[in-house]
Amino acid sequence: MQNIWTIAKREYKHYFISPIAYALAAGVLFMLGVAFAFLLGQSTQMALYGGGSAPDLTQLNGFFAFLLVFIVPALTMRLVADETRMGTIELILTSPISDFELVAGKWLGGLLFVATLIGITLIYPITLNFMVDPGVDYRVLLTSYLGLIFIAASFLALGTGISALFSNQLAAFLVTFVVVLTLWWLVGLPAELMPKAGAFLRYLEVNSHYAFTFNAGSIHLSDIVYFLSLIAVGIFTGAMALESRRWR
Amino acid sequence: MIQVNELTKDYGSRRALHELTFEAQQGEIVGFLGPNGAGKTTTMRILTGYMAPTSGEARVAGYDVIKESLEVRRRIGYLPETVPLYTEMVVFDYLKFMADLRHIPNADERVEETLEMVGMLDRSEGYIGNLSKGMRQRIGLAQALLHRPEVLILDEPTIGLDPSQVVDVRNVIREVGKERTVLLSTHILSEAQQLCDRVLIINKGKIVVEDTPQNLQARLVGAEHVVVRVRGDNDGLVEKIRKVKGVQNAHALPDGAVEYQFMPAQDVRPEVAKAVIQSGYDLLEMHAVKMSLEDIFLEVTREDTERKKK
Numbered sequence: 001m002q003n004i005w006t007i008a009k010r011e012y013k014h015y016f017i018s019p020i021a022y023a024l025a026a027g028v029l030f031m032l033g034v035a036f037a038f039l040l041g042q043s044t045q046m047a048l049y050g051g052g053s054a055p056d057l058t059q060l061n062g063f064f065a066f067l068l069v070f071i072v073p074a075l076t077m078r079l080v081a082d083e084t085r086m087g088t089i090e091l092i093l094t095s096p097i098s099d100f101e102l103v104a105g106k107w108l109g110g111l112l113f114v115a116t117l118i119g120i121t122l123i124y125p126i127t128l129n130f131m132v133d134p135g136v137d138y139r140v141l142l143t144s145y146l147g148l149i150f151i152a153a154s155f156l157a158l159g160t161g162i163s164a165l166f167s168n169q170l171a172a173f174l175v176t177f178v179v180v181l182t183l184w185w186l187v188g189l190p191a192e193l194m195p196k197a198g199a200f201l202r203y204l205e206v207n208s209h210y211a212f213t214f215n216a217g218s219i220h221l222s223d224i225v226y227f228l229s230l231i232a233v234g235i236f237t238g239a240m241a242l243e244s245r246r247w248r
Numbered sequence: 249m250i251q252v253n254e255l256t257k258d259y260g261s262r263r264a265l266h267e268l269t270f271e272a273q274q275g276e277i278v279g280f281l282g283p284n285g286a287g288k289t290t291t292m293r294i295l296t297g298y299m300a301p302t303s304g305e306a307r308v309a310g311y312d313v314i315k316e317s318l319e320v321r322r323r324i325g326y327l328p329e330t331v332p333l334y335t336e337m338v339v340f341d342y343l344k345f346m347a348d349l350r351h352i353p354n355a356d357e358r359v360e361e362t363l364e365m366v367g368m369l370d371r372s373e374g375y376i377g378n379l380s381k382g383m384r385q386r387i388g389l390a391q392a393l394l395h396r397p398e399v400l401i402l403d404e405p406t407i408g409l410d411p412s413q414v415v416d417v418r419n420v421i422r423e424v425g426k427e428r429t430v431l432l433s434t435h436i437l438s439e440a441q442q443l444c445d446r447v448l449i450i451n452k453g454k455i456v457v458e459d460t461p462q463n464l465q466a467r468l469v470g471a472e473h474v475v476v477r478v479r480g481d482n483d484g485l486v487e488k489i490r491k492v493k494g495v496q497n498a499h500a501l502p503d504g505a506v507e508y509q510f511m512p513a514q515d516v517r518p519e520v521a522k523a524v525i526q527s528g529y530d531l532l533e534m535h536a537v538k539m540s541l542e543d544i545f546l547e548v549t550r551e552d553t554e555r556k557k558k
Contacts, residue, residue, distance in 0.1 A: 006348040017336060087332035091391065094296040095349045096321040246300045 003097040007105025008112060011079065015113040024071045025117055028064070035063055036124045040131075054132040057125055058215045061144045064121065065151050065210060068114070069184050072152065073176035075113065076159025077169040079106040080238065084167035093242065103238035107153075107160040107231075114152040118145065140217035147214025150227040151206060155180050157234025164241035183230075249274045249399055249429035250295065255304035257290050257453075264290045266453040267304065272446075274398075277425040279444030279461075280433040281545060287453040288433040289329055292401050295431070296326045309398050322350070325392035329403040329433075331384050335377035339368070339387060342376060343394060350395045362390045367416055381408040389417065393424060400424060402432040406439060418443055437545055449545060473537045474517060477505040479530035488527045492519050507537070 015021040039055035046052025080103070083089040092102060122145075129135045159176040166172040188205040191198040202208055209223040250272040257265040265287045272278045280288045293299040295306055297317040305312060311319040334342055340359060347355035363369040366386040371379065376387060385408060392400060405421065406414045421430060421443060434440055440447050441461045449457040457464065478485060485506050490498045494516035498508035510516045517534065524531050 002351065003349060006345065010345055014336070087328070087330050088334060090293075090298055090328045090330075090332055091326070091346075092349075094298050094321055094324070094326050095346065096318050097349055098318065246298065248299075 003101040004105040004108060007097070007102060008108035011106050011109025012112045014109070015075070020074060021113065024074055028067050028071055028117060029120060031067065032060060032064060032121055032124070035060055040128075054136070055128065057128065057136065057141060058144045060121070060124060061141075061148050062211060062215055064118070065148055065207070065215075066184070068148075068152055068155055069180050070177070072110075072114070072155040072159050072180060073173045075110050076156055076163050076176060077173040078163070079110065079160050080164040080242075081166045081169050081172045085169075093246075099239040099242040100235070102242065103160055103164060103235050106163075107157050107235060107238075110156040110160065111149075111153050114156065115149065118148060118152070137217075143217050143219055144215045146219070147210045147223075150214070150224070151210060154206070154227045154230035154234070157231040158183075158237075159234070161234040161237030161241070164238040249276075249309055250278075250431060251307040252291070252295070253305050253307075255291065255294060255306055256302050257287075257294065257299070258302045264453050265294075265301070268450070268453065268455060270448055270455055270458065272429050272431055274429050275425070275427055276446060277421070277430040277432065277444050279440035279447045280431060280450060281435065281437065281440050281447055282433075282450035283435065286450045288450060289403055290453075291450075292326070292328075292403050292431070292433065295320075296324055296401055297321050322395075323398045325395065325397035325400045327385075327388045327392045327400075327402045327405055329407075331388040333376045333384055333387060333391075335375070337376055338372075339363070339374055339376055339379070340372040342387070343390060346391050347394050352395055358394060362393050365393060365420060366390045382410055382413045385409055386413070386417065389420065393420075398428060400428055400430045400432075402430065404434060405432055406434070406436070414439075472511075473507060473509050474520070474534060475501070475505050475507050475537055476520065476524060476534045477532045478524065479532055482506065482529070484527075485524070485529060488523055489520055492516055492523050495520065 036055075039057075039059065043052055043055045080089070083092060093099075125136050125138070125141055158179055159172075162176045162179065163169075163172040166175070183204060183206045185205075185207075187201050188208070191201040191205075194201070203226070209226045213220050213223050250270075252268055252270050255265050255268040256263070268287065268291060270278075280291070282288050290299070294301050295308060295313060297313055297320055300314055305314075307313065308320045309323045311323070313320050337345070340363075343359040343362065344355055347359055352358050360369065360372070363372050366389050368383060368386050368390065371383065376384065379387065385405070389402070389405060392402065400421075402421070406417050409417060418439070421432065424430070425443075432443070444461060447457075447459065447461050447464060448455050476485070476489065482500070482504055486498050486500050489495055489506055489508055494510050494514045496509045496511070498506060501507055508520070521531065521534060
């Protein structure tokens with residue numbers, strides 16, 4: 001555990017000296033800010049005509065989840081691939097930590113960074129709480145945020161695992177992007193055409209475990225199992241990739 | 249401390265190590281000598297758990313490098329040839345990070361002590377990326393010494409250093425080598441001669457010679473080499489010397505002196521001296537040259553290739 005934490009701390013700090021991470025954070029926060037302003041404006045306009053309701057912030061989190069498809073590959077691409085390219089992997093792999101600890105630590109570092117971004121977006125419900133009466137429904141938001149963390153954790157684990165397969169960041173980015181996009185959206189497309197396999201394909205779809213459950217205020221064990229499996233697959237892939245490197 | 253038994257490593261179809269077998273005791277500094285691509289780095293990478301061998305076994309401090317890799321890694325300090333460091337980190341933070349990975353108590357103090365050992369304490373707040381090659385080399389060495397390991401594995405530890413730094417680093421190695429086992433690779437033969445208790449010459453994945461530097465010299469010096477120097481012109485000197493019975497391989501050196509060899513059983517030096525003086529040359533000096541490790545090394549690796557050709 002201590003080793004995972006040591007690795008995670010270093011990775012987390014690294015994001016704050018990395019221009020890519022700043023650019024991504026700025027981009028995401030800008031887009032979410034615009035979306036928040038739009039939701040506010042819409043509700044205000046509706047209220048002027050005597051109807052409507054308070055802005056629904058779960059829409060904002062749904063948008064954030066979609067943005068993760070783009071930012072996670074960029075955040076994870078260098079995690080292991082860059083160490084392979086620079087050769088620094090040699091000193092890490094010869095220090096007394098297991099391959100699992102290394103991959104898990106890198107994943108946790110990425111998760112802490114995304115969690116920081118998610119933390120910053122808490123500013124929206126807090127400001128909204130002052131503007132509406134009787135305040136926001138924090139119970140729905142709580143599960144919505146929890147689901148968002150699960151999605152981020154799953155994507156980051158897959159990205160970290162894929163990064164361990166490559167010594168080239170761009171390759172790691174592209175493969176992670178394709179995998180994550182497939183899970184988000186592509187896998188659901190043929191589901192309509194195949195009645196038998198369709199149910200399984202739809203189960204693989206990330207949004208089917210978020211949009212109508214976590215993001216609608218309900219927590220299901222099956223969804224948690226789904227996300228934990230993705231995390232396990234990602235970290236296992238990474239550990240296996242490192243292990244296989246020794247035998248080459 | 250280190251036991252290597254019939255270690256073989258294949259990279260695809262190329263055999264990098266061929267049933268390599270050797271041992272290193274505690275408190276011993278063992279030099280690993282060989283041309284590029286001889287298998288030095290591969291052996292070190294196997295010992296440090298970075299790579300697995302194709303066959304054979306290796307033990308460090310009694311632990312198997314594959315089955316008990318973590319135990320081995322806890323006891324080894326390793327300086328890879330390329331000295332891979334995180335260039336975006338501050339020296340102190342980097343060493344603290346490595347110390348934390350090794351669960352060193354009072355890591356801050358230990359990092360400072362180690363920086364002091366390698367003479368880099370004044371740079372602890374600087375970025376690694378701004379350091380010169382020699383300084384990075386010393387940070388790499390500090391990283392290997394942090395946990396005061398039982399076994400130190402240093403791949404070309406003095407490469408890229410300026411002469412005074414080389415002396416400093418050698419002193420550090422000599423100091424830590426007193427109670428630890430050090431395996432260092434080098435292609436600077438004088439370094440092996442100065443530092444090592446024992447030298448392993450490795451070529452094409454096999455150990456071709458294993459001995460102390462002193463013994464190696466004694467053992468491999470077949471013929472005595474002598475250099476003769478005269479005042480002024482040396483025209484015809486080579487021919488004169490060549491005529492003396494028992495002289496072998498007389499030839500002019502670029503600086504005007506003449507070198508010849510003779511077998512120890514038949515000391516022809518007085519005869520050569522007489523011949524030189526009687527021929528009217530002013531003899532300035534005549535001295536025996538010791539064969540350096542360099543020559544031994546060339547001889548051994550050449551013999552090995554020639555034997556293969558036959």
